[in-house]
Amino acid sequence: xxxxxxxxxxxxxxxxxxxxxxxxxxxxxxxxxxxxxxxxxxxxxxxxxxxxxxxxxxxxxxxxxxxxxxxxxxxxxxxxxxxxxxxxxxxxxxxxxxxxxxxxxxxxxxxxxxxxxxxxxxxxxxxxxxxxxxxxxxxxxxxxxxxxxxxxxxxxxxxxxxxxxxxxxxxxxxxxxxxxxxxxxxxxxxxxxxxxxxxxxxxxxxxxxxxxxxxxxxxxxxxxxxxxxxxxxxxxxxxxxxxxxxxxxxxxxxxxxxxxx
Amino acid sequence: xxxxxxxxxxxxxxxxxxxxxxxxxxxxxxxxxxxxxxxxxxxxxxxxxxxxxxxxxxxxxxxxxxxxxxxxxxxxxxxxxxxxxxxxxxxxxxxxxxxxxxxxxxxxxxxxxxxxxxxxxxxxxxxxxxxxxxxxxxxxxxxxxxxxxxxxxxxxxxxxxxxxxxxxxxxxxxxxxxxxxxxxxxxxxxxxxxxxxxxxxxxxxxxxxxxxxxxxxxxxxxxxxxxxxxxxxxxxxxxxxxxxxxxxxxxxxxxxxxxxxxxxxxxxxxx
Numbered sequence: 001x002x003x004x005x006x007x008x009x010x011x012x013x014x015x016x017x018x019x020x021x022x023x024x025x026x027x028x029x030x031x032x033x034x035x036x037x038x039x040x041x042x043x044x045x046x047x048x049x050x051x052x053x054x055x056x057x058x059x060x061x062x063x064x065x066x067x068x069x070x071x072x073x074x075x076x077x078x079x080x081x082x083x084x085x086x087x088x089x090x091x092x093x094x095x096x097x098x099x100x101x102x103x104x105x106x107x108x109x110x111x112x113x114x115x116x117x118x119x120x121x122x123x124x125x126x127x128x129x130x131x132x133x134x135x136x137x138x139x140x141x142x143x144x145x146x147x148x149x150x151x152x153x154x155x156x157x158x159x160x161x162x163x164x165x166x167x168x169x170x171x172x173x174x175x176x177x178x179x180x181x182x183x184x185x186x187x188x189x190x191x192x193x194x195x196x197x198x199x200x201x202x203x204x205x206x207x208x209x210x211x212x213x214x215x216x217x218x219x220x221x222x223x224x225x226x227x228x229x230x231x232x233x234x235x236x237x238x239x240x241x242x243x244x245x246x247x248x249x250x251x252x253x254x255x256x257x258x259x260x261x
Numbered sequence: 262x263x264x265x266x267x268x269x270x271x272x273x274x275x276x277x278x279x280x281x282x283x284x285x286x287x288x289x290x291x292x293x294x295x296x297x298x299x300x301x302x303x304x305x306x307x308x309x310x311x312x313x314x315x316x317x318x319x320x321x322x323x324x325x326x327x328x329x330x331x332x333x334x335x336x337x338x339x340x341x342x343x344x345x346x347x348x349x350x351x352x353x354x355x356x357x358x359x360x361x362x363x364x365x366x367x368x369x370x371x372x373x374x375x376x377x378x379x380x381x382x383x384x385x386x387x388x389x390x391x392x393x394x395x396x397x398x399x400x401x402x403x404x405x406x407x408x409x410x411x412x413x414x415x416x417x418x419x420x421x422x423x424x425x426x427x428x429x430x431x432x433x434x435x436x437x438x439x440x441x442x443x444x445x446x447x448x449x450x451x452x453x454x455x456x457x458x459x460x461x462x463x464x465x466x467x468x469x470x471x472x473x474x475x476x477x478x479x480x481x482x483x484x485x486x487x488x489x490x491x492x493x494x495x496x497x498x499x500x501x502x503x504x505x506x507x508x509x510x511x512x513x514x515x516x517x518x519x520x521x522x523x524x525x526x527x528x529x530x531x532x
Contacts, residue, residue, distance in 0.1 A: 050431060071434035082428035087450045087527050096446065097436035107442040137527040157436055 031208030347406030355414030363422020380412030
C-alpha cells in the first residue's frame with residue numbers, strides 16, 4: 001500500500017481555489033520535491049500534510065487513513081526558520097522528543113533514562129556533523145548548523161513522513177550544497193519518506209526521486225484565484241532533459257507573474 | 262566637521278556628558294540653598310549639606326528614642342517586605358494566568374475580557390474599598406500592589422506567550438508533545454525571562470502603590486515616614502529618604518537584570 005494517497009483533493013478559501021483535483025500516490029521511501037510559483041499552494045499542501053489545514057474536498061491518506069487534523073509524531077517537520085527551540089542547547093533539542101515520550105507528565109527525565117537518551121542524541125548529532133556544538137544554544141550556531149540541528153531533532157523521532165518547508169532557502173549556496181548531500185545521505189541510510197517544498201527549480205531537479213510541479217493549468221489573468229493549481233508535472237528525477245526544465249520554468253514564471261500582478 | 266546627527270560620544274565623553282546634568286543640578290541646589298539660608302538661617306525648604314548629614318545620622322545610625330529601633334532600617338524592612346510579597350504574588354498570578362490565556366485560545370476567550378476590564382479600573386480609586394474589606398493592616402497594602410500591577414503583568418505575559426512562533430508549537434507536536442508538555446517545556450521556559458522584564462517594568466508602579474498605601478495607613482515604612490515628617494517641613498529627612506528609595510529601586514532593577522542575563526543567556530544572546 002502507498003504511504004501517501006491523494007484522491008481528488010481540493011482546497012478552497014471562500015471563492016479562492018488554491019488546489020484542485022490533486023491525485024497522486026507516494027510509496028514508502030520516496031523523496032518528493034515540490035516546486036512551483038509562490039501562491040500556487042505548495043505551503044497549503046504542506047499544511048494539509050501537517051494537519052494544520054484540512055482539505056475542502058477529497059481525501060489525503062497516510063497509510064490508508066485520513067491524516068489527523070492536528071500535527072503529531074507521524075510527520076516530522078523542518079521549517080525555514082524557528083525550527084529549533086532557542087531556549088535549549090543543541091543536545092537538549094535532540095533529546096527533547098525522547099524526554100517527552102518517557103515522561104508524559106513532567107517532560108523532563110533524570111538518571112539512567114537521561115543518560116540513555118544522551119547516548120542516542122549524541123549518535124544523531126554526530127551523523128549530522130554537530131558533535132562539536134553539543135552545549136551551544138541555537139543563536140550561537142550558524143544558519144546551516146541550525147538546520148542540521150533541526151534535521152537531527154526531527155529524525156531522532158523516526159517520523160513516518162519527513163516534511164521540509166524550504167529548509168535551505170535562507171542558506172548560502174555553498175552551505176546549501178553541503179546540506180543537500182546531508183539530506184540525501186540521511187534519506188538513504190534511514191529509509192525515509194520525504195516531501196520537500198522549494199521554490200528553487202534546480203534544487204527540485206536533482207534532489208530526491210520524484211519532482212512535482214504545482215502550477216495553474218487554467219489561468220484567468222483577470223482573476224488568478226478562480227482556478228486552483230494542480231500537479232502539472234510528476235517527473236522521476238534524473239530522467240528529465242533540458243527542454244523539460246525550460247518549459248517548466250516558462251510555465252511557472254508565467255503563473256508567478258499573473259499571481260504577482 | 263561631521264554633521265551633528267553623525268557625531269558620537271567616545272567612552273570618556275559619554276561618561277562626562279552623562280554626569281554633567283547631575284553636577285549642574287547639585288551646584289544649582291547648593292547655590293540656591295546658600296542664598297536662602299543667608300536670608301533666613303531657619304529656612305527649612307532647601308537645607309544645607311550639614312543638615313542632611315545630621316538627619317541621616319539621626320534616622321539611620323542612632324536608635325530611635327521612642328522605640329529603640331533604627332528608624333531607617335525598620336522603615337526599609339517594612340516597605341521591602343510589603344513590596345516583595347506584593348510583587349511576588351502578582352508575578353505568580355501573572356505567570357499562571359498569562360500562560361493559560363496566551364497559550365490556550367479557549368482560556369483566552371474566557372478570561373481576557375475580564376482582565377482587560379479590570380486593568381482599566383484605577384487601583385487608587387478602590388483603595389478605600391481595600392481598607393474597608395481588608396482593614397488597615399498589612400493585607401490591604403499588599404492587596405493594593407497586587408491589584409495595581411497584576412492586570413498589567415497578565416496582559417504583558419499573555420502577549421509574550423502569543424508571540425511564541427507557531428512553528429515552534431507545531432514542532433513540539435511533531436515531537437510527540439501533549440498540551441501540558443508544550444506548556445512545561447516550551448511556553449513556561451520561554452516566558453520566564455520575559456516575566457523578569459515585565460516585573461522590572463511594573464516595579465515603578467509597585468513603588469507608587471506602596472507609598473500611596475503607606476501614606477494613608479501605616480505605622481512604619483518609607484512612604485509613611487516621608488508623609489509623617491512632611492508636617493514639620495523636614496526636607497532634611499524627606500530628601501535623603503527619596504534618594505534612598507530611588508537607590509533601592511535602582512538596585513532591585515539592576516539585580517533582576519543581572520540575574521536574567523546569567524540565568525537565560527539564550528534570551529539575551531538572541532536579541
